[in-house]
Amino acid sequence: MDTKFTLGIDLGTSNSAAALTDLSNDQCHIVELSQIVAPNQISEKLGLPSALYIPNASEFPAEAIQLPWQQQNASHIIGEFAHNHGALIPDRLITSAKSWLSNDHIDARQPVLPWNSEIDEPKLSAYDCTAAYLQHIKESFLHSEACLDRHWNLADGQVVLTVPASFDEVARNLTAEAAEAAGLHNVTLLEEPQAAFYAWTAQSGNDWRKQVSAGDIILVCDIGGGTADFSLIAVSEHEGNLAVERISVGEHLLLGGDNMDLALAYTMRAQLDAEGTDLDDWQFLSLIHAARQAKVRLFADSSVDEVPISIPSRGSSLFAGTISTSLNRATLEAVVVEGFFPITSADDLPAEGNAAALQEFGLPYASDPVISKHIARFLTRSLQNVLASEDLRQLVGSDDALAGSFLKPNAILFNGGVFKAEPVRRRVLELLSSWSGGSEVRELQGYEPDLAVARGASYYGRNRTTGEGLRIKSGTARSYYIGLESSMPAVPGFKPPVKALCVVPQGMEEGTEVLIDQKEFGLLTGKPSHFRFFSSEIRSGDQAGEILPNAERELDETSRLEATLTAAEGFPEGQPIPVVINAVVTELGQLELWLKHSKSDQRWKVELQVRMD
Known part of the structure; x- marks a missing residue:
C-alpha cells in the first residue's frame, strides 16, 4: 500500500509536539494536540507538556478529566493541566520520564514514578509513561485531524519518532517498544539534532545551500x-x-x-x-x-x-x-x-561529580x-x-x-x-x-527552536518514503563492543581484565553486515551466562574484529544480557564451542549478533537496538 502521510513526533523531556506531511500535496503542518487544560475543559495546542498527573480517586468527577477518545475512566492526566495542577501536588506529578528511561541505574520497566512518592494509587514506570504520552499523541492526532474532516489510517503512514543523539541503544530500544505498545507500528527513530537540521533545510528551501x-x-x-x-x-x-x-x-x-x-x-x-x-x-x-x-x-x-x-x-x-x-x-x-x-x-x-560516599538516589x-x-x-x-x-x-x-x-x-x-x-x-x-x-x-538563519524537531522528523519521513531530498549520512553514532573473558592462568588476588571485541564500527550503515571470521571465539551454551556490551563515541578508528585489552578502562558499558543459549548438538552443557561472529545492522537500525558454530550450520542470535537512523 502506498504511503499517504508521514507523522513526525518529538517526544521531548519537557514538551512534545507532532507534525504531519500530507504526501498528496507535500504540505507539512504542526498537529494541534488535544489536552485537558482545566476540569471539564479541553483545548487544542501546538505542544503537549510531557507531564503526567495521577489524581486521587475522589479528586475529580470522571467526566471532568475524560478525553474525547477515552472509553473508560481516566487513571491519569497528561499535558497542560497535569503540569500546572501537578506543580501544586508534586508527589502525584511525573515529569522527565524520558530521562528516567535512559537512566541505567533504574529498571525503566519498574513502577517507581512519581519518584519518592508515597501515594496509594499504582505508580508507573518510565516505559509506561513513554507509552502513555505516545498513545495520547496518536489518539489526539487522529481525533484533531478527523475534526477537520481529514481521516487517516495509521497503516497508510510512516511514523518517525525522535530520540536524543546521546541515547544509548537500551533507551532507544525501550522507546521503540513503547511506540509499539502505543499502537504505532514499525516506527523509524531519528536523532533530534538531525531532525532539527532537516527542518532547517526544509524551512530554508534552496537557500540552505547558500548558507553553507x-x-x-x-x-x-x-x-x-x-x-x-x-x-x-x-x-x-x-x-x-x-x-x-x-x-x-x-x-x-x-x-x-x-x-x-x-x-x-x-x-x-x-x-x-x-x-x-x-x-x-x-x-x-x-x-x-x-x-x-x-x-x-x-x-x-x-x-x-x-x-x-x-x-x-x-x-x-x-x-x-x-x-x-x-x-x-x-x-x-x-x-x-x-x-x-x-x-x-x-x-x-x-x-x-560529587565524590560523597553516600548520595541521594535519583x-x-x-x-x-x-x-x-x-x-x-x-x-x-x-x-x-x-x-x-x-x-x-x-x-x-x-x-x-x-x-x-x-x-x-x-x-x-x-x-x-x-x-x-x-x-x-x-x-x-x-x-x-x-x-x-x-x-x-x-x-544559520531560518530555524524554529521549539517545533523544528517534530517538523524535521516529518520531513525526514517524506524524504525516506519518496527517495527524494536530503539525507544526512550518519550510520551508528558510536562503535559497539561485546565483552570477552580473558584466557590466562588464574593468579591469586588478580582479576583478569575484560577484553572487548568491536562488532559494529562507528558509522556502520543500516542494511549492512560484517563477518568477523579471522578468529574463533568460545561460546558457552546450555547453561546460564551473561553478555556485556560496551560502546564509545570517540573511537571512530576501531574496526570490526579489533580486540581492546581492557573494556572497563577504555569504553562505556551500556548493558548486560543474561541468557541461556540452547545447547549445541554434540557438546556437553557448559563446554565452550568455537564460533565466528556475524554482525548485522538491519534496515530499522537494529543490531543482530549471529554467533555461528564454525564447524556446522548451528547459530544463535543476540539482538540489541543500537541506532534508528
Whole structure:
C-alpha cells in the first residue's frame, strides 16, 4: 500500500509536539494536540507538556478529566493541566520520564514514578509513561485531524519518532517498544539534532545551500527544558552536490531550561529571605512556575525591564497572604546568561561529580551547570573522535578546524526553547568566536527552536518514503563492543581484565553486515551466562574484529544480557564451542549478533537496538 502521510513526533523531556506531511500535496503542518487544560475543559495546542498527573480517586468527577477518545475512566492526566495542577501536588506529578528511561541505574520497566512518592494509587514506570504520552499523541492526532474532516489510517503512514543523539541503544530500544505498545507500528527513530537540521533545510528551501558550503563544520546545539544535546555535521561536495555527514554526538546531559528556572527561583527566594519573607515548599513551587513565565516574557520583549510576580498563599485569606516580588532584566541575564553561558576558556571543562560516599538516589543530573564547559568538552572529544579515523580526518579537511585541543565549528544551528532568547544565542556565538581566536562563527538563519524537531522528523519521513531530498549520512553514532573473558592462568588476588571485541564500527550503515571470521571465539551454551556490551563515541578508528585489552578502562558499558543459549548438538552443557561472529545492522537500525558454530550450520542470535537512523 502506498504511503499517504508521514507523522513526525518529538517526544521531548519537557514538551512534545507532532507534525504531519500530507504526501498528496507535500504540505507539512504542526498537529494541534488535544489536552485537558482545566476540569471539564479541553483545548487544542501546538505542544503537549510531557507531564503526567495521577489524581486521587475522589479528586475529580470522571467526566471532568475524560478525553474525547477515552472509553473508560481516566487513571491519569497528561499535558497542560497535569503540569500546572501537578506543580501544586508534586508527589502525584511525573515529569522527565524520558530521562528516567535512559537512566541505567533504574529498571525503566519498574513502577517507581512519581519518584519518592508515597501515594496509594499504582505508580508507573518510565516505559509506561513513554507509552502513555505516545498513545495520547496518536489518539489526539487522529481525533484533531478527523475534526477537520481529514481521516487517516495509521497503516497508510510512516511514523518517525525522535530520540536524543546521546541515547544509548537500551533507551532507544525501550522507546521503540513503547511506540509499539502505543499502537504505532514499525516506527523509524531519528536523532533530534538531525531532525532539527532537516527542518532547517526544509524551512530554508534552496537557500540552505547558500548558507553553507563544502568544508563547513556545523555545530547543532539543542537545549530544551530538560536536556542538552550536541552534534557536529560536516559539509562536503560529491559530484558537484553538497553532502552532509554527522561526525560526532555528545553525551547525555540532564541540563536545560528547567535548571535555569530553578536558579531564578532560588535567586528570588534569597532576595525574599533577605527582606524577612519566608516561602513554604508550596509557594516555592509557585515561584518556579512564575519565574519561568517571567523569563519567557523578558527574553521575548526587550522593551520590558521588569516583570511583577505574585506568589499566592494557601490560607483562607488569599489576597492578604499574597507575596509580591519581581524579576528584572539584570537578574535574568546575571543568572541565565552569566551563570549558564559564561565566557570560559576552551580547556575549562566541566567539574567532576560529587565524590560523597553516600548520595541521594535519583536522576543523574549534570553536576556542573555551566553549559559553556559542556560545549568545550564535546568539541574536545569530537576532535579525539575525528583524529581516530583517517576517513573523518579527510572529511573535515581543514587544518585550522583540527588545530589545537578541540574541533572548531564555523557555523551553528540552534534548536530548543532555550535558544528562543536572543541574548543566549548571542552569548554562545561570542563564546565560540573567542575560542577560535576571534574568527566568526555563523548562525544559520531560518530555524524554529521549539517545533523544528517534530517538523524535521516529518520531513525526514517524506524524504525516506519518496527517495527524494536530503539525507544526512550518519550510520551508528558510536562503535559497539561485546565483552570477552580473558584466557590466562588464574593468579591469586588478580582479576583478569575484560577484553572487548568491536562488532559494529562507528558509522556502520543500516542494511549492512560484517563477518568477523579471522578468529574463533568460545561460546558457552546450555547453561546460564551473561553478555556485556560496551560502546564509545570517540573511537571512530576501531574496526570490526579489533580486540581492546581492557573494556572497563577504555569504553562505556551500556548493558548486560543474561541468557541461556540452547545447547549445541554434540557438546556437553557448559563446554565452550568455537564460533565466528556475524554482525548485522538491519534496515530499522537494529543490531543482530549471529554467533555461528564454525564447524556446522548451528547459530544463535543476540539482538540489541543500537541506532534508528
